[in-house]
């Protein structure tokens with residue numbers, strides 16, 4: 098465990114509205130404020146609690162489902178629902194005008210965009226926000242049908258393209274230094290030919306921090322080469338210790354300091370005044386996911402059909418499909434395969450797992466004390482450098498997070514009390 102404090106972000110996805118719980122204050126608030134207004138309000142709450150950044154995942158393949166994402170069936174259309182499909186960069190550009198300090202991390206796919214466009218858009222957000230932009234680099238799991246008739250390239254090709262794409266973007270940012278001369282980059286590579294320089298100079302706040310999501314072998318290698326932080330799908334402590342240790346080793350092998358890369362899992366929390374209430378929030382938050390949907394989730398993640406099995410039947414390691422079977426995300430498939438191989442769980446146990454019902458994110462359910470205890474345990478075990486909050490359950494749960502949990506983390510010395518700088522790079526301690 099390092100001596101620096103935790104790095105904490107807030108996901109601007111409506112995770113607390115999932116499930117079948119009765120309408121609560123958040124819904125009313127969201128309708129009152131409208132699509133952008135509500136996200137601005139969340140960002141202001143996060144800034145008030147001195148969080149490092151707000152974060153917007155983005156999928157271009159249609160409405161997603163799962164924790165950290167939005168289910169297509171669980172709520173009727175509303176202005177706030179529309180926020181799910183908003184272009185993240187435009188949304189964060191609006192948020193930038195209503196906030197002063199908090200970082201703004203947007204997601205842009207290296208599979209579906211040209212690098213010049215992404216370099217320019219990110220640098221524009223950086224200027225609009227006075228140095229607060231961050232880029233979450235994704236290679237995407239689906240959505241190819243919305244860009245051409247070509248199928249999604251293989252993961253290996255996507256990561257090769259991502260590496261070249263990121264080099265080009267960084268070269269473009271460097272090609273036009275603030276107060277200096279702009280020079281062409283004349284890039285010619287496997288995927289791109291880009292002359293440059295970028296039309297807009299680099300903001301003087303310093304380089305734009307890079308985030309990455311995707312933890313297969315190729316994903317880890319890529320993250321270890323370029324990322325300042327990774328958004329991790331980490332369902333349990335052992336998975337966190339393994340991922341963080343491995344990324345730190347890989348970063349060192351590439352000549353970086355292990356501390357240069359932060360592991361930030363999604364933390365899907367359900368907070369209430371009592372454990373019973375919190376457990377009920379958690380139950381309601383998952384009640385819309387019936388057996389059939391969970392069975393379908395297992396099939397789509399690893400290609401295993403368990404539809405005919407009974408709840409107390411065990412899923413043996415030998416039932417796992419050939420590891421070479423193509424999957425949407427090797428990260429999510431590997432996590433679920435690992436759980437089955439190590440535990441040979443009953444169907445009932447398997448269908449309750451975060452890998453099956455919550456995009457493999459870390460789930461913490463209980464009082465403020467309970468969730469703080471989980472955070473401290475994971476931090477002390479070396480599994481995390483911080484987390485990206487995915488509020489679950491209710492508006493009340495989110496209020497407990499901002500009004501009680503965050504101040505407690507600050508009092509304990511685990512989180513800042515005040516911002517020292519006003520750029521995302523300053524919050525992360527990178528120049």
Ligand SMILES: Cc1cc2nc3c(=O)[nH]c(=O)nc-3n(C[C@H](O)[C@H](O)[C@H](O)COP(=O)(O)O)c2cc1C
Nearest residue numbers: 154155235236237310311312313316330426427428
């Ligand atoms: C925690 C997590 C979050 C992700 N978020 C996004 C996203 O917002 N948009 C997207 O297009 N892909 C997203 N992805 C997909 C990855 O970028 C990647 O395409 C996928 O995981 C396959 O890579 P892999 O072979 O390393 O698993 C995410 C993946 C993970 C693990």
